[in-house]
Amino acid sequence: MSKIIESSKIDGIAKKEKRIRKNKLQKLRQLGFDFPNKCHYKQTIQELCCLYGQHAKHELHEINCNISTAGRIIKKRVLGKALFFVIQNYNFVIQIYIKSNLFEKNYYKNHIIELDLGDIIETQGKLFKTNTLELSIYCKKIYLLTKAIRPLPDKYYGLKNQEIKYRKRYLDLISGKETMNIFIKRSDIIFNIRSFMKKKNFLEVETPMMHPVPGGANAKPFITYHNSLSETMYLRVAPELYLKRLIIGGFDKIFEINRNFRNEGISTRHNPEFTMMEIYMSYSNYKDMMSLLEKLCIFLVRKISSSLIITYNKHELNFNKKIKKMTMIESIIKFNKNIHATDLDDIDKIKVLIKKLNIHTTSSASLGEIIHLIFEKTTEKKIINPTFITSYPIEISPLARKKEKDKKTAERFEFFISGYEIANGFSELNDPNEQKKRFKLQIKQKKRNQKELHNFYYDKDYITALEHGLPPTSGLGIGIDRLIMILTNQKSIKDVILFPILKKIL
CATH class of the missing domain: 2.40.50.140 (Nucleic acid-binding proteins)
Structure with a gap:
């Protein structure tokens, strides 16, 4: 009171x-x-x-x-x-x-x-x-x-209120150097990312922000309407399908740094409008992308710090060591003493396990989908040191190649630091018939799980493009805002976005 x-x-x-x-x-x-x-x-x-x-x-x-x-x-x-x-x-x-x-x-x-x-x-x-x-x-x-x-604002009251800092960023910037320094560092980090990519002979490109068909990621889009064309349009959830069209067209190494929009939650790690860098490299695979990402991280840490050991949220993060690699199942077993490999190799056993773990899913969920859900709920927040998690279930990787020796898993990885997913990469699926099947399955699942998406359809022109031939290609998406959070030691994604989206004050 x-x-x-x-x-x-x-x-x-x-x-x-x-x-x-x-x-x-x-x-x-x-x-x-x-x-x-x-x-x-x-x-x-x-x-x-x-x-x-x-x-x-x-x-x-x-x-x-x-x-x-x-x-x-x-x-x-x-x-x-x-x-x-x-x-x-x-x-x-x-x-x-x-x-x-x-x-x-x-x-x-x-x-x-x-x-x-x-x-x-x-x-x-x-x-x-x-x-x-x-x-x-x-x-x-x-x-x-x-x-x-x-x-x-009174420096003893107004700017101790974090909500005011976010809502009235101009006052936050006027009142102290700390916030402005964060955004100066953000600008420097993005400049250095571009510098690194240029040195590696990547070409920066721009692709559409409004799409006639949402695609490139399994996320709920923002819907808009184009009056002149009398067409429903979607703010992009990812630029992936357009960037791969460019690889088909003959570009070799490309990247884009720009906004994505996902009509989903707001939290310390999610903003509906966020900055992503996507990279595509022909005649390469997901292991090449892991190597490129590791080099980029070392390059950026060297630019912002005198040491390859930095601190985030009281944890030391050592980029002087080779980044650890673990499969998804290995990580679940490592970080959960009560889960064993035998619990994860059978659909009946895993349903018993999720009941014990109080994890809920649909009755039609596959073994791979449940393994991924267990990973999300029990493991990813425990991964503190920089780590590549590999061998993702193929069911949750609709745009990735299957492993040649294990058709149940994708040639895919995600990169985690301090419990945050920072990047997602894989060897791209370049078989048009297989991609068409995956798209149809994805739409079927959406119709079953999200009734409001019943009018959605897959990008048929992308299949047409694939039929002209996509060379063996690897792709990578990096969440720039989350990466900057780590590099500037900020606890919330709102602290590295100048004007984060906030709930309306009633």
Whole structure:
């Protein structure tokens, strides 16, 4: 109850502050202020800090450098006839020292002293260092560029609320360096991924975001409608079928980094709109993709860390060792002492097992489907160290090749770190007749399990493309957001997406 009362007090203070600021803006308008767009400062705050931050006091005095810069006021302090601001631009701050007697009395009283936290200003002056060696600007001119009507959030309340950080990301970015640093790292990681792929002679391509037929992954799509074509369209759940068309067309090594959309749950590891990289390489198999992914991970860890051992959620992750490989069944047995190999080799035995484990499934579920369900429910969250899980049941791998010596399993792997599935790869199925059968079976299962999907059909043009010949090919999908979570040590996927999808506030 006390928290609710405290929150209402804060809201009341904010409303009162907003009224005061609106009155200030009205007076400024009467004096001719109209959000000017004449600012062409000479240096950013970052440039000033980088160029002059290490200079001694006497060196700055000798340089006698005239500067002009701009930023948002984030701190204000009045000391007698002196005024101090701290302004911020991008992720850098600098202090401004203002002496009242350097300015015309009415201008200082009506303009400068009335500036508020959040206002955006331009300032001109000379650089110096204070007695505490803080780089500062001795202000000679100051101009208001943007008047902030709403106050910045109270740093002790507003931005301790994680929900506010997600919903009002702009306030989160203004209020602290930590969040902005995460997204700077995100940009750097994606840049380095592209750099790695280019060095490996992969070509970046773009494929459609709206599909006439949903495909490429077994996920529920978002449905939209194209008015001009009078057709139902689907936001893509995966670009896979289009990228493989490009391999059929003659491209050799391609990748795409872009959004996927899946009309499913929201959690610390799921966002309905997420960033995926998909890679396809002709004349290769799933083992080649595992090797490529391992090299990419080592490359990225080296870029962000001085060591190949990084920490995520209090666990040390060692990329200096060869990444471990286990089959799905081996991992289930390893991480569950109460499950044995003999429990998983027969449909009747496994149904007894899932009853003991309190795992529910449909009566028509196959042995492979149940094994995968057991893996999801009992094992994957226990896989902390970087691990490749291989030998996925063919029933849950509709686009993958069967193993030559074991027709029940696919040439497929998934990559896990700290309980998260980071990537999924396999040798691509390139037999058009087998692919057609798999698609028909998939649609049949959807009709049985999800009645709202009864009008869905498979991508017949993709079968036509396959009939022209897909060379032996391997493919890989990497969840970029989850990978960045690991590399930046963030607990939720919302922490690495600038504007995550959230439940509506009622």
